[in-house]
Amino acid sequence: MSAVASGSQGSREAQSLAASVKALTSMLEEPTKSTICASQLHATCVSIQNAIHSSPTVAAQVKLAKSWPQLLRAGIKFLTRKQSPTRFSAMVENLSRCRCNLDQPGIKELHSPTSLDSSLNNSELTQFTNIIHLRFSVHTVIDCIQLALYGQTKHKFRSEKSTTKPNEDQPWPQDPEDLLPFGPEDSVDGIELWAEGPGGYYMYKLATSLALYYHPFSRAMVRPPDYAFAMVRASKHLTGVMDFYDEDPSCAESQDLFEWPITVIFDYFQLLVNHDKFYAMMKATGNTISPVLARLSAILAALPAKDWITDTRVGIEVLSSFANNDLAGMRKRTAPIANTIRDPVYDAFAEMAMVRKGGCANTTCPNTSGTVYARLCSQCNVMRFCGEHCQKEAWKNPLFPHKVLCSKIAKLKEQLGKKAWAQLWTEDMTTAKFLAQPKRPMDTKNVEAIGRILTDIKAFKMALSDDIPWSSRT
Structure with a gap:
């Protein structure tokens, strides 16, 4: 009996979540025509956020977000659409306006305004609450997009397709146009509209995720x-x-x-x-x-x-x-x-995690497009190169020979063991979480040396790119 009841409850929760995702997606697809108000939006997004945060691991959260490709596609269009400030304001006002029948069961409770400012009258309080709710909804969409891009190799699009699914149900993003339907520059302009208002700081969370994943967006902003x-x-x-x-x-x-x-x-x-x-x-x-x-x-x-x-x-x-x-x-x-x-050991692992996500490790690489290369050094399994030529140049680089760094990382890799090393790069594993586990056998001086070299390489590459006057570095 209890098993049946539990199963029924799980089914109802799944149906409620599906309905919430569908309602939010519908609003995102037609924001100027939507009849759902900010309070109802807030309720749907609470359901979505609860589902995300109740997932036991980061990998489970990522999997859940990726299972909503229609929401992701509608969300990125909604947040990156370039439009005039007047049209944008009209859209926000439409989403904040309430057309609900408060006599319907449960509807009035959704519209109970709360505020830290007791000086506001009822109308102002309602408007203030609607703005808070709309902001929360925007933040929820950003959280879903960020999770879907989490751990993705830069510029590695999800080209796999199912022949039984329509385009909108295919994994997101399939290509640059699927990631940013309006292009990088117009997308920045669209995001900036949202960045102006209350809670607009959260748009920089979206900008960070997009820039880490797609270099043309980084250049456009x-x-x-x-x-x-x-x-x-x-x-x-x-x-x-x-x-x-x-x-x-x-x-x-x-x-x-x-x-x-x-x-x-x-x-x-x-x-x-x-x-x-x-x-x-x-x-x-x-x-x-x-x-x-x-x-x-x-x-x-x-x-x-x-x-x-x-x-x-x-x-x-x-x-x-x-x-x-x-x-x-x-x-x-x-x-x-x-x-x-x-902690220099922590910093070293954090630097390795960042480097492993992509970018050519050859300091003299002429490619400045920001492409991330899938080719990992087979020995150290951390540094990436855009081709054999760059790997050969880096191996004997007079300032930062990869020959030296590679041997240090390979030594660490051997000390940790294959299982721990593979675990280090999974979606669920952060540097802090990895180092908080039972003490692992490693030469800490070697790890610190790896961190110093990676930091110096990063500083050197940045200096070359920016043409920083040498007089300011000494």
């Missing part, structure tokens, strides 16, 4: 001469968080109001550091972003130490050094902060 989306608007979100903190310092304990906006923006900034236009961008926007960084640094320095705060403070020093064209003392300024919690 970094546009001279003003770099409005890439730097200026991102710094405005940081300013908004700090203004709120000045009004109410207790918000520093809130993930939603303080930690997440800052960490999302700095995860995005970390991506930009590896961009070939990073130095030019920092020089162009230095006067704008430097005071923002200085203000944030002062606020974080006064707060109790936490890992994310320490990482952010290090990031601030790196960005400030570039913005002020003062790289000479960057390591001196970052080391005292980083050394409070930073």
Whole structure:
């Protein structure tokens, strides 16, 4: 009896989730014609988020998100559609407007407004709640897209097709046009519309995922001469968080109001550091972003130490050094902060994980398209090369010979064993989780050396790409 009841409950939950996915997809496909209001949207997205977070592993979450290709396709079109500010505002207003019959069972409960601001009247409170609900819905769509792209090799599209499924049910994304239907540049313009409003910082989470997966998008979002989306608007979100903190310092304990906006923006900034236009961008926007960084640094320095705060403070020093064209003392300024919690072994594994995702390891590779190459070095199983020529050049590179690095990584690989090494690169495994497991046999000095070499290679490649004056590095 209990087994039957449990099965019935599972079936109802599956049906409810399917209905929620269908309702959200329908709204995303026809946002200007949708009759579903923000409160109903919120209820459907709560169901979707609950399903995601109840999945036992990251791999299960990824699998679930990938099982909704129609939602993913509708979602990326919805968030990247370029349109005039007037049309965009009209669409948002339509989605925030309520046309519901509150006499219907259960409908009135969905529309019970809640707010931190008791000074608002009922109409203002309802509007405020609708904005919050719409923001949550947008965040849910971004979470699904990010999960679907999680762990994907850059530029490796899901070309497999089922002959029994229509195009909209095929795995997403099939090709660049499926990933960004409006193209990279127009997609950035579409995302920027959403980035302007409340909670707009979350759009940088989407931008980070897309840029990591598809280099043409990365190049499109970094546009001279003003770099409005890439730097200026991102710094405005940081300013908004700090203004709120000045009004109410207790918000520093809130993930939603303080930690997440800052960490999302700095995860995005970390991506930009590896961009070939990073130095030019920092020089162009230095006067704008430097005071923002200085203000944030002062606020974080006064707060109790936490890992994310320490990482952010290090990031601030790196960005400030570039913005002020003062790289000479960057390591001196970052080391005292980083050394409070930073573990060189952790950093080495994190660098290996990043390198393994793609990009030619030959520092003199002429290819700047950002293509990620599937060819892994057969010995170290970490470094990638775009071809035999680059691998041969890297092997005897006078500055960073892959011959030396390869042997160090191969030694680590042998010490960990095949099973642990393979586990290290799975979707479920993070660096922190891997190192938290029972102590593994490894030469920590060798691991630290690997980390230092990879960091130096990254810095060297960035310097070459940006044509940084040598006088500023010494």
